[in-house]
Amino acid sequence: MSVYDTLNKEQKKAVLTTEGPLLLLAGAGSGKTRVLTHRIAYLIEELGVSPWNILAITFTNKAAEEMRERLNRIIGFGAEQIWAATFHSTCVRILRRHIDRLGFDNHFTIYDADDQKSVVKDICKRFGIDTKQTREKEFLNVISSAKDKLISPLEYRSQTRGDFTKRRYGEVYEEYQEVLRRNNALDFDDLIVKTVELFKTCPEVLENYQNRFCYISVDEYQDTNRAQFELIRLLAEKSRNLCVVGDDDQSIYKFRGADIRNILNFEQVYPEAKVIKLEQNYRSTGNILNAANAVIRHNKGRKDKALWTDRGEGSNVHFRQFDTAYEEADYIVGDIVSKVSGGTRKFGDFAVLYRTNAQSRLLEERLITEGIPYDVVGGVNFYSRREIKDVLAYLKTIDNGLDEVAVKRIINIPKRGIGPSTIARLDDYAQMRDISFYEALEDADNIMDLGRPIAKINAFVTLIRTFRTKAEFMSISDLILDILEKIDYKSYVDSFAEEDAEDRIHNVEELVNKAVSFQEARDQGSLSEFLEEVALVADIDNMNDDGNRVLLMTLHSAKGLEFPAVYMAGMEDGLFPSYQAANAEDPSELEEERRLAYVGITRTKEDLTLTSARTRMLRGETQYNTVSRFVKEIPEELLDGGTVWGRKQWQRMGEGGDDFGNGTAWGRSARKGAGSFAAAENGSSRSEARDFRPKAVLRPKTTAKADKPFIAKGMDSLNRLAGVSKGMPKQAPAAVDYAEGDRVSHVKYGLGTVLHLEKDVRDIKVTVDFDRAGQKIMYASFAKLKKV
DNA sequence: TTTTACTTCGTTTTT
DNA sequence: CGAAGTAAAA
Numbered sequence: 001m002s003v004y005d006t007l008n009k010e011q012k013k014a015v016l017t018t019e020g021p022l023l024l025l026a027g028a029g030s031g032k033t034r035v036l037t038h039r040i041a042y043l044i045e046e047l048g049v050s051p052w053n054i055l056a057i058t059f060t061n062k063a064a065e066e067m068r069e070r071l072n073r074i075i076g077f078g079a080e081q082i083w084a085a086t087f088h089s090t091c092v093r094i095l096r097r098h099i100d101r102l103g104f105d106n107h108f109t110i111y112d113a114d115d116q117k118s119v120v121k122d123i124c125k126r127f128g129i130d131t132k133q134t135r136e137k138e139f140l141n142v143i144s145s146a147k148d149k150l151i152s153p154l155e156y157r158s159q160t161r162g163d164f165t166k167r168r169y170g171e172v173y174e175e176y177q178e179v180l181r182r183n184n185a186l187d188f189d190d191l192i193v194k195t196v197e198l199f200k201t202c203p204e205v206l207e208n209y210q211n212r213f214c215y216i217s218v219d220e221y222q223d224t225n226r227a228q229f230e231l232i233r234l235l236a237e238k239s240r241n242l243c244v245v246g247d248d249d250q251s252i253y254k255f256r257g258a259d260i261r262n263i264l265n266f267e268q269v270y271p272e273a274k275v276i277k278l279e280q281n282y283r284s285t286g287n288i289l290n291a292a293n294a295v296i297r298h299n300k301g302r303k304d305k306a307l308w309t310d311r312g313e314g315s316n317v318h319f320r321q322f323d324t325a326y327e328e329a330d331y332i333v334g335d336i337v338s339k340v341s342g343g344t345r346k347f348g349d350f351a352v353l354y355r356t357n358a359q360s361r362l363l364e365e366r367l368i369t370e371g372i373p374y375d376v377v378g379g380v381n382f383y384s385r386r387e388i389k390d391v392l393a394y395l396k397t398i399d400n401g402l403d404e405v406a407v408k409r410i411i412n413i414p415k416r417g418i419g420p421s422t423i424a425r426l427d428d429y430a431q432m433r434d435i436s437f438y439e440a441l442e443d444a445d446n447i448m449d450l451g452r453p454i455a456k457i458n459a460f461v462t463l464i465r466t467f468r469t470k471a472e473f474m475s476i477s478d479l480i481l482d483i484l485e486k487i488d489y490k491s492y493v494d495s496f497a498e499e500d501a502e503d504r505i506h507n508v509e510e511l512v513n514k515a516v517s518f519q520e521a522r523d524q525g526s527l528s529e530f531l532e533e534v535a536l537v538a539d540i541d542n543m544n545d546d547g548n549r550v551l552l553m554t555l556h557s558a559k560g561l562e563f564p565a566v567y568m569a570g571m572e573d574g575l576f577p578s579y580q581a582a583n584a585e586d587p588s589e590l591e592e593e594r595r596l597a598y599v600g601i602t603r604t605k606e607d608l609t610l611t612s613a614r615t616r617m618l619r620g621e622t623q624y625n626t627v628s629r630f631v632k633e634i635p636e637e638l639l640d641g642g643t644v645w646g647r648k649q650w651q652r653m654g655e656g657g658d659d660f661g662n663g664t665a666w667g668r669s670a671r672k673g674a675g676s677f678a679a680a681e682n683g684s685s686r687s688e689a690r691d692f693r694p695k696a697v698l699r700p701k702t703t704a705k706a707d708k709p710f711i712a713k714g715m716d717s718l719n720r721l722a723g724v725s726k727g728m729p730k731q732a733p734a735a736v737d738y739a740e741g742d743r744v745s746h747v748k749y750g751l752g753t754v755l756h757l758e759k760d761v762r763d764i765k766v767t768v769d770f771d772r773a774g775q776k777i778m779y780a781s782f783a784k785l786k787k788v
Numbered sequence: 789t790t791t792t793a794c795t796t797c798g799t800t801t802t803t
Numbered sequence: 804c805g806a807a808g809t810a811a812a813a
Contacts, residue, residue, distance in 0.1 A: 059803065088803060113802090132796095188803060223803095256802060356800055378802085412789095419789045453789095538803060556801045578800050596801080619798060620804035 003074065004038065007031075014276045015039045017243075018047065018215070021236075021270035023263070024245040027307045028292070028602035029283030029562065032245050033063075036217055037070045039243065040082065043215055044075055051081035055213040055235070058086055059220045060538055063560060067219075083213070087228055088188065088536050091195040095186070096528075098198055098205050104184055107528050109396050109403045110535040111180070111187045114384060116140055118405050119183075123175050129168070142169045143176060147189035148225040148257030150196065153177055182436065184402040192227045199234045210238040220560070221246030225257035233269075242270070248303050249296050252556060252596050254588075264303070281307040281602075283562050285314025288608050291634045292601040298633055299591045307602075316640035317601075318609040319631060325362055325570070325613040332567050332611060333366040336550060339565070347373055348548040349564040353555050353600050355576040358618075359569060360552050367550065377553035383534055387493060387504040388511055392534065394483050395476075398467045399527045401438040408437065411460060414492035418460070422453045463487075476530050477515040477777065481765065484508065509778045516775060555600045565607035568600050572612045572625035582629075597630040736764060736780050737787050744768065744785040751788065752776075 004012055011031060014024055015038045026032035040056065043049040058064045064084050071079040085093070092110070100106055111119070120136040123129075146156050153174035160166035180186065186194060199206040216236050218224065221244035224232070236242035246263045254260070267273050281289055289307050296302070322328045332352060339345045352363055360376050367374045382388060390413055396406035412418045429447050430440035440447070444457040463486065471479055484490070489508070493501045518530050525533075551563070555576075570576055577593035584590065601608060610631055616623050631639075738744050742754045752770035764780035 061803095086803075191803095252801075253803090255800080358799065381802090415790080417789065421789085536803075554801065575800095580800075592801095617804080 004042070007035070007038065008280055010276055010278050010280070011035050011038075014278070015042050017274055017276065018043055018241065020240055021266075021273035022243040023266045023270075023273050023275045024243060024278065025247065025275065025303060025305065026245050026278040027247055027281060027305060028250060028599070029281040030278035030307070031282055032219075032278060033067065033070065035278070036219065036243075036245060037067065037074060039217070040071060040215075041074045044078070049215060051075070051078040053212060053214040054082045055090075055216045056082060056084040057090060057216070057218045057232070058084070059223060060560070061086055061089070061536070062538075063219060064089075086536070087224075087231070088191050089532075091191040091231070092532055092536065094195055094209070095191065095198065096532075098202065099194065101202050101205070102194060102198055104181070104186075104194075105400070105402070107184065107400045109183070109185045109400050109406070110191070110532060111185050111405070112384065112535060113140075114389065115185070115405045116187050118408075119176060119179050120172065123172055123179065127172065127175070129172070134168075139169060139172050139176075143173050144189050145257055146173060147193050148227055148259075150193060150227050150230060179404075182402065183404045184400055185405070189227070192225075192231055196227060196231050196234065199231075206234060207238075209235060214239045215241045215243075217243040217245065219245050220250075222248050222251035222260060222263045223253045223256075223258045224262050226259050226262075227257075229259070229262045240270070240272075249299070249305075249595055250559065250599050252559065252592060252599060254592050277305055279305055279307055281309045283605055284309065284602060285311050285606055287313050287316055287638050288601060288604050288606075291317050291608070291638050292598055294635055294638070295594060295601065295630055295633045296598040299594055301591075314606055317634060317638055318607075318640050319571075320609070320611050321627060322611065322613045323615060325359075325616045328569060328611050328613045329362040329366045332363065332569060332609070333370050333372065335567075335609070336372065337370060345565060346548055347550050350567070351551045351553065351558065351561070351563040351565070351603065352567045352569055353553060353558050353603070354569045355555060355578065355596075356570075357554055363552055363569070367552075372550055373547065374550040374552060375547065377551065377557045381538075382507070382510070383537065385504070385507055387489075387508050390489070391480060391483065391508060391511060392531065394467070394487075395480070395527060395531060397438070397464055398471050398479075399531060401464075402436050404437040407441070411441075414487055414489070414495075416456050416460060418453055418456050422457075426457075471527060475515075475519055475524070476527060477512050477519065479527075480508075480512050480515055481777070509776070513776050516777065555596045558603050559599050562603055562605055564605045565609075566600070566604040567609045567611060568597075569611050570613070570616070571610045571628040571631050572616070573628050574623065574625045575616065576628055577630070594630060597628075736766070736785070738785060743788050745788050746770065746785055754785075 004015060007015060014022070014035045018039070024032065024035065036056065040054055043054065044051055056067055058067060064086055067084045071082060071084065096106055099108060117136045117140065120139050121131065124131050124136065153170060156173055157170040160170055180190070213235055216232065218232055232242065244266065248260055248263050251258055251260050267275065286309055289309055293306055320331060322331060336350050340347060354360065357378055364374070364376065383392070390410060393406040393409040396403050397410060408423065411423070425447065426437060426440045430437050441457055441461050444454050467479065467483060470482060474482065490505060493504050515530060518525060518533060522529065573582060577590055581589040581593045612625070612627050612631070614624060616625060738754055740754050740757055743751065744754055745751050750770060752768040754766060755769050756767035758765040765777060766780050766785065767775065767777050768785070769775045
């Protein structure tokens with residue numbers, strides 16, 4: 001039993017409390033994952049519970065993966081039988097089996113935000129709704145929050161009968177669901193909602209899962225919404241062995257429907273529930289913890305608790321204020337460099353956290369010029385890149401012809417001369433005959449007033465048919481490559497994106513690689529499975545910590561992670577807390593921001609630095625901000641304000657700064673006064689070397705960003721970024737100077753062995769087995785492999 | 789039908 | 804400032 005002796009008293013109690021409902025209030029860094037995994041191990045090894053009867057739910061794939069890894073390590077046998085997955089993937093797995101009972105086809109596709117938006121856009125057009133007055137996003141917000149609360153279109157309508165505008169929302173909601181059904185598609189919220197619906201309409205299916213999942217645990221419980229609560233409630237109804245783990249102070253997803261009452265009222269719903277608090281923190285030093293406690297104390301309506309540690313005080317929390325955001329970035333990067341060269345830290349020890357994704361840009365620019373390896377988590381999701389979505393739309397069309405959004409996306413990609421008016425005609429026809437859009441395409445010959453485009457449509461249908469046949473026997477990666485070749489995607493990309501064509505092709509190659517590794521992992525998974533996996537990954541899931549790189553991410557993405565040294569940048573009122581949260585009439589919005597600050601602070605093990613800038617460019621305008629109130633909530637004795645900007649000074653300035661009207665100068669006057677260029681250059685030219693544009697050089701396009709294993713290696717990568725390739729041959733090389741079996745090197749992946757060479761229509765397809773990065777397939781003209 | 793030139797508008801946060 | 808969307812021209 002020695003394994004369990006490493007736990008503290010409360011942790012041990014939590015591990016041993018296996019029967020009945022259990023609420024585990026686990027503060028940041030209190031070892032909750034450890035408790036969860038040990039608890040499961042205890043169930044299996046000491047109580048003889050079958051791994052097959054255990055369900056462990058998390059929010060991110062990364063967390064699920066970590067859970068599985070740890071379980072593998074501590075459980076000798078059968079760990080892989082434990083169902084450890086996210087809410088969403090759990091639901092997909094269940095729905096793939098049973099959704100036909102709800103009138104869907106089991107090959108349903110999953111819609112992301114883009115797809116949802118185009119559905120709503122289409123509806124608005126048909127309903128004659130002006131999307132300038134009410135944006136698509138607004139409708140989607142309403143729909144999503146209704147779904148979070150398990151309110152069906154019907155219920156929504158009856159609840160909002162009196163209100164004219166809301167009735168409108170109801171109509172759109174209803175039609176939206178109708179369209180999704182026709183397209184055989186589900187959005188993210190539907191995954192949960194439909195599973196609940198399935199359980200409620202098919203008791204025997206529910207019972208089946210109730211019998212299987214005898215022990216259920218849910219991580220990050222404070223972030224669950226009503227629908228997720230209901231899902232869990234149903235599953236646990238029979239066994240009532242439900243262990244939820246959460247921290248109300250870390251609830252930061254209210255905007256996504258998280259209902260904190262799930263955790264606050266747990267004991268009412270489960271009167272027999274036991275409650276255990278974990279308050280000992282094993283992560284941070286005393287000063288950091290006290291700072292975190294001091295900040296969160298300003299929130300009302302939280303479960304009372306205070307983290308403590310028996311580690312020493314550690315160093316103070318650092319705070320620096322700068323004139324401009326450039327100087328802020330400059331300082332952070334410089335500080336990292338000096339600590340690394342001083343030998344106290346390595347790059348991988350650092351994380352820079354910020355409120356909004358846009359803030360990453362400046363930091364990246366500095367990091368690149370300093371040649372520091374870094375990763376950005378988030379930003380534009382890999383799978384929402386235009387080029388990736390194009391390819392995926394082809395795959396979706398092949399897999400599920402009912403998915404109208406996908407078909408419409410690619411019907412004219414590359415340009416085939418099928419324009420909006422033709423599509424409108426096809427739409428009308430489909431509507432009239434009550435068939436799907438794709439079926440209308442197949443029926444093009446019978447549509448009278450179509451005219452010339454008929455031939456083009458037929459060609460498209462034939463193309464898709466060919467792909468469908470090939471999909472039967474081809475691997476997914478080969479299918480993708482075949483699609484790329486047949487539609488000549490490369491020239492298409494060249495035509496619409498001259499500058500960053502290379503990056504885009506690179507991204508597509510990366511997708512091929514993902515397909516390869518997917519198939520290796522799953523031993524030939526189906527196309528549906530691939531598309532589903534792709535739809536459910538978040539950016540954080542792709543993060544691998546084995547690179548010794550500085551990490552940049554939003555505070556939201558940082559939840560659940562920890563780092564020896566953390567910078568929280570942009571600690572300014574108006575940015576963090578955000579302008580709208582600070583000015584909202586509902587004080588809970590500000591409290592949510594404060595929890596975010598709490599999350600950020602508690603990511604830190606040893607070194608925490610808070611920074612802010614007096615001036616910051618936001619959408620082309622200069623904004624004047626005062627120091628964040630969250631900084632001011634930290635007691636003076638825990639802070640170390642540096643020599644130049646002592647606390648007194650910034651406090652005085654902060655108070656004076658209020659003249660700016662909460663620190664924000666929104667008016668156009670600021671810009672006009674400075675002249676349209678001056679505003680942009682002000683900050684940079686004044687502070688010496690900040691003007692290192694042309695920006696085309698440093699930041700070709702956002703595409704380069706999340707292309708994640710991006711290692712800035714001095715000039716090499718700078719040249720790559722600078723688009724030096726522009727002068728390079730666009731046309732593929734007729735031959736390459738390496739052959740199968742040769743050793744080659746790649747800018748990004750390093751050394752590898754050429755496995756296979758294949759001549760394409762206009763390029764050479766190279767398969768390389770890289771020592772570090774594994775097997776990759778790439779086009780010779782873009783890969784620029786060097787023989788070694 | 790496609791390309792271009794111009795206008796508008798926005799930033800929280802994401803499974 | 805830039806992306807994205809709209810109106811007009813080719």
